[in-house]
Amino acid sequence: MDFIRDLTSGVNIALLGAALAVILSGIGSAIAVGKVGEAVSGLLTETPNLFGKALVLQALPGTQGLYGFIIGFMVLLRLGILGGNIPDLSFAQGMYYVCACLPVAIGGYFSALKQGRVAASGVVLLSKQPDAAGKAITSAGLVELYAIFALIISLLFILQAPVA
Helix, strand or coil, X not given: CHHHHHHCCHHHHHHHHHHHHHHHXXXXXHHHHHHHHHXXXXXXXXXXXXXXXXXXHHHHHHHHHHHHHHHHHHHHHHHCCCCCCCCCXXXXXXXXXXXXXXXXXXXXXXXXXXXXXXXXXXXXXXXXXXXHHHHHHHHHHHHHHHHHHHHHHHHHHHHCCCCC
């Protein structure tokens, strides 16, 4: 019974939120960067001189993973995990952290997948019109806006989060 009580402590629940932020946004980014990488590989077999433009398109969906990492790191800092001064949080306070991490976890996951699809389409555009790289990058960048919104909301919640 002590194991269950320890497992559901407020700090452990808060750490679950941090883990969700990092893992879900990271999975979305990894899938998306991989999909765009497949498209880029096809492009580079025909036109290797477009590597620089294609690399930008491939890197764009990776930012959601970075945003999840930032939120996870902020939770660790806020809880004092990195400093060794770990507070005693209630279950409800821990759940606050989980809820604070959900925007970047869910928003990061889905926006990375969608941005990967747009970026892969941009690679196809690049193969047909090499001068249209700006249009392709702009289209993929528009999806980024929603990942940034999720990052900001999660960050604002964490900065207002309870600390014992």
